[in-house]
Amino acid sequence: MKPREAIVKAFEGGKADRIPVALIGAGMWSVHHCGTSFRELSTDAPKMAGMILGLSDRLLSDIIYVGSGYPNFPVAALGGKIKYRDIGAPDIESPIVSSEEDLARLDPARIETDVVLRTIRDAYGIVRAAVGEDYVVTLTAWGPFTLGARLIGEEVMMKALHKEPAFARKAVGFAAEVLMRFYDPLLSPGMLDVILLGEPTASGDLISRKQFEQFVLPAMKDFTGWAGTKGARTILHICGDTTDRLDLYPLTGASCISLDHKTDLAKAKEVLHGAMCFAGNVDPVKVLLQGTVREVEDACRRVIETAGTDGGFILMPGCDIPPTVPYENIRAFARVAREWRM
Numbered sequence: 001m002k003p004r005e006a007i008v009k010a011f012e013g014g015k016a017d018r019i020p021v022a023l024i025g026a027g028m029w030s031v032h033h034c035g036t037s038f039r040e041l042s043t044d045a046p047k048m049a050g051m052i053l054g055l056s057d058r059l060l061s062d063i064i065y066v067g068s069g070y071p072n073f074p075v076a077a078l079g080g081k082i083k084y085r086d087i088g089a090p091d092i093e094s095p096i097v098s099s100e101e102d103l104a105r106l107d108p109a110r111i112e113t114d115v116v117l118r119t120i121r122d123a124y125g126i127v128r129a130a131v132g133e134d135y136v137v138t139l140t141a142w143g144p145f146t147l148g149a150r151l152i153g154e155e156v157m158m159k160a161l162h163k164e165p166a167f168a169r170k171a172v173g174f175a176a177e178v179l180m181r182f183y184d185p186l187l188s189p190g191m192l193d194v195i196l197l198g199e200p201t202a203s204g205d206l207i208s209r210k211q212f213e214q215f216v217l218p219a220m221k222d223f224t225g226w227a228g229t230k231g232a233r234t235i236l237h238i239c240g241d242t243t244d245r246l247d248l249y250p251l252t253g254a255s256c257i258s259l260d261h262k263t264d265l266a267k268a269k270e271v272l273h274g275a276m277c278f279a280g281n282v283d284p285v286k287v288l289l290q291g292t293v294r295e296v297e298d299a300c301r302r303v304i305e306t307a308g309t310d311g312g313f314i315l316m317p318g319c320d321i322p323p324t325v326p327y328e329n330i331r332a333f334a335r336v337a338r339e340w341r342m
Contacts, residue, residue, distance in 0.1 A: 003062035007136045007314065010277050011233060011255045015311030019304055021337030022279070023061040023330070024237060024258060025140060025196075025320040027068025028089055030055050032323035038069055039084050043115055045122035052127050056135065058327075060334035063136045063194075063235075066124040068320070070116070071142040071198065074178050075150050077114035078106050087323055095153035100167055103151070103174055111181040121186055128191060136194050138235065141182060143197035144219035147175035154201055161211050168215055176219045180226055187230040195227055196235045197254075198320075203240030204262075212245050217252060224253030235279075239319055246271040249278075261286075261318030269307040278307070279314035282333065284321045293332045300336040309342070 001009075006016040023029075031038055034051050041048040049066075056064050069089040076082045081093040097103050111117060120139070128137045142150065148171035149157035160168040179197075186192035201207075202216045224234045233255035241262035249257040249272065259268055259280035272278045280303070282288060287299045300315060307313050315337045321330070 002133075003135045004133065007062050010279075010312055010314050013274065013277065013312040015342050017342055019308050019313070019315050019337035019340045019342070020062050021060070021315040021334050022063035022136075023059060023065075023321060024316055025065050025068035025198075026055075026059060026061070027065065027070070027140075027320075028087075028323040029321050029325060029330075030059075031069065032087060033327075037084070038090050041119075042070070042073075043119050045119045045126060048119065048123040049126035049130075052123070053130055056131060059330060060338065061135075062314075063138055063196075064127060064131065065138055065140050065196065066127055067120045067140040070120055071140060071147075072150060073114070073116045073120070074111055074141070074147060074182060077110050077117055078108075078151070078178070080150075092150055095151060095156065097152045097171065098156075100170055103170055106151075106174070108174070108178050108181050111178050112185065117182060121182075124186060125191060138194040138196045139183065139186065139192055140196040140198065141179055142175075143199035143202065143216075143236065144172050144176040144179060144223060145216045146199050146201040147178065148172040148219075149201040151175060157201065158206065161207065161215060165214070169218075172215060172219045173222075176223050179223060183227070183232075184230075187227065187232055190231060192232055194233050194235065194255075196237065197223070198237045200239040202238050203260075204238070204242035204244065205240035209245045209248070212248060217248060220252045220254070228253065237319070243267050250275045256314065258314075258316055259318065263318075265303060265307045269310075269313075273307075273310060273312055277312050277314065279316040280307075281316070281318040284317040284319050284325070288317055288325050288329050288333060289322050291329065293328055296329045296332040297336050300333055304337070304340060308340075311342070 006020040236254040237258035243264040256277040261283040
């Protein structure tokens with residue numbers, strides 16, 4: 001069974017002949033280990049695609065990610081200033097919106113012509129053309145809530161949830177529109193069929209279940225519904241302990257929810273199995289970065305035994321992996337799943 005077939009089977013709730021397995025993003029790891037930089041790749045689609053393709057067999061991930069490490073660039077396209085780092089993904093120096101009036105002045109059409117965002121889309125096209133029949137190839141971005149928080153600032157967003165809910169909703173709604181403009185050039189011609197959205201600011205460590213229902217869920221449903229009409233599935237990753245809102249995830253419209261290592265995986269299976277595909281949740285730091293090969297293997301087996309033997313599940317880290325994770329640990333992580341017979 002090809003990697004793509006294993007992932008699609010999991011999306012559909014079925015059992016593949018082995019455990020589907022994928023990293024999350026891995027852009028920081030790839031850039032670090034290839035001796036290049038996010039800045040260097042940001043305007044060179046063939047080089048960006050070449051790095052990703054060159055690592056596709058080596059990383060043994062059933063899902064290949066394009067755009068990992070670049071989710072702040074929609075903010076840059078709208079006027080934000082990017083801060084590059086020696087190690088790690090580029091960040092936004094400061095928010096660009098402080099009021100509803102500022103938000104109204106932004107032109108979302110700039111997303112369609114921005115050089116870096118066009119480079120990422122072009123790189124996706126190259127990768128998908130090369131391996132799209134064998135792997136799931138996805139294009140990554142922040143989800144609407146996190147992107148909205150990057151526009152106005154995370155601290156401002158947290159305060160707005162309580163004091164200015166209308167402002168918060170407008171920021172999130174605007175972010176959803178920005179995402180649609182980013183993805184549409186690939187969705188409309190049918191080139192993209194799986195999207196990954198990361199929502200770290202929707203973490204269970206930052207917002208309550210009620211706030212998730214009020215501010216995250218509506219925009220996510222709008223986005224996944226729109227993407228679905230164009231033939232694309234959505235994978236949603238949310239950080240932190242979200243055990244208290246597992247039952248809300250099927251309502252997002254996502255095809256798969258990727259869970260942080262803090263979330264109770266046994267409870268996740270109880271709530272989500274049969275309702276939607278779910279993935280996780282090997283600790284990316286304590287296990288993959290700091291653990292031995294044996295500890296990685298043992299952790300993966302525990303996760304699979306807890307949640308993965310009945311199908312509808314993908315073995316993943318609990319979040320993106322740090323750039324210095326040892327390669328032998330990545331191989332061990334994938335090997336356990338690929339050798340597991342259902």
